[in-house]
Amino acid sequence: NAGVMQNPRHLVRRRGQEARLRCSPMKGHSHVYWYRQLPEEGLKFMVYLQKENIIDESGMPKERFSAEFPKEGPSILRIQQVVRGDSAAYFCASSPQDRSGTQYFGPGTRLLVL
């Protein structure tokens, strides 16, 4: 029973490049959440998606960031024209239903922008 999978685990980009982070939820889970964590801080909610729908993107920066969860394939968080301040750990979580108190987290993608 595979857990939440994320890749890549580590990603290095130069300023101005694009970063593409992937997340495959646990089997049977149809709800995906993305969080960002800066060093020594808690996780900050970014976006909540169901298949083919963005449900809540209130935590997502208005520019350069986008997310999708297509009918087939993983959820993708895309950061265009990365800046040094985008360096962080990006975690994906999944749950079997909304309003569930339990979200299961993937191992995260550590993004470093040079």
Next chain:
Amino acid sequence: GQSLEQPSEVTAVEGAIVQINCTYQTSGFYGLSWYQQHDGGAPTFLSYNALDGLEETGRFSSFLSRSDSYGYLLLQELQMKDSASYFCAVKDTDKLIFGTGTRLQVFP
């Protein structure tokens, strides 16, 4: 605004009992979760309280008082492997709002 307050650091010795408190002020509330995170690792779910009272899972217990906007995580029979950061998180409709975390250090 939305805020969750936790102590920044707690230390204890092996075999001891530790309580990590969490007070919250959020616009919405469906329940309080606790997560453990080791350095460089992913948050691991520990417990979830939607109703007032105590939930026990092995060495860990979690308590919630919605009228006081307060909860705590109780860790018993501490082990070295319990050294980690512990986060409380409020379930607000569809998202989790995390506290800043409590770093627990367990000494032999």
